[in-house]
Amino acid sequence: MPSVMLRFYEELNDFLPTGKRRRDFALACRPESSVKSVIEDLGVPHTEVDLLLVNGRSVGFDERLQDGDRVSVYPRFESFDIGPTSKVRPEPLRQTRFALDVHLGKLARLLRMFGFDSSYRAPLEDGELVRQALKEQRIVLSRDRGLLKRRAVTHGYLVRSEIPRVQAVEIIGRFDLSRRISLFSRCMSCNAPLQNVEKSVVRTMLPAFVSDNHEQFSRCPGCAKLYWQGTHWEHMKRLADDVIEAASGSGA
């Protein structure tokens, strides 16, 4: 069996058993194995990888490994643009849009609250989620490595935390979104962008205490839900401020 030398850099080591972290190690692999299958057999989803070097040369995921090859595997670089160098990734998605798996409903609502286009539907079969993400150029968010290992997933991210507000901090940091937050610009229930609406238009639909105390309203063109800056809004605003502070504090 061919033997190759591997090394993973930075946070990709989180996926490896302790003995393989931050060091060169040898691995026997089947003849003609692709780089993708070798790194994923080690537990690293290909969606986490931004640059692959084999013997110092940038290659794609389908590169077949030969005996004695040296493979270096890098995550997304925070500090410089590797666009012209990397062969693994198609063109970056211009707008950051997400498709969340069935277990991330609370995160979907938070991301929508921050104004990020986040599709979420439950129940939804994984294959259908991936097809929709591809068609609409969405980044798949999941806590399921198996889902992200699917070859059809070109843009994906494995959500680390189990706590929705920590997940939101993670996503805003990972995709560098803090400057693009637009609070309460999107319906938390159905993801449609909200529209401002005159009070006179919606007055008859409002409870008296709301009508008496608020002047600004927005309405969801998708599900007709009305939004105003009430106590729930203030609670969510505080949460948003906390998340923004945490995201900027993490240096991400």
Ligand SMILES: [Zn+2]
């Ligand atoms: Zn809606």
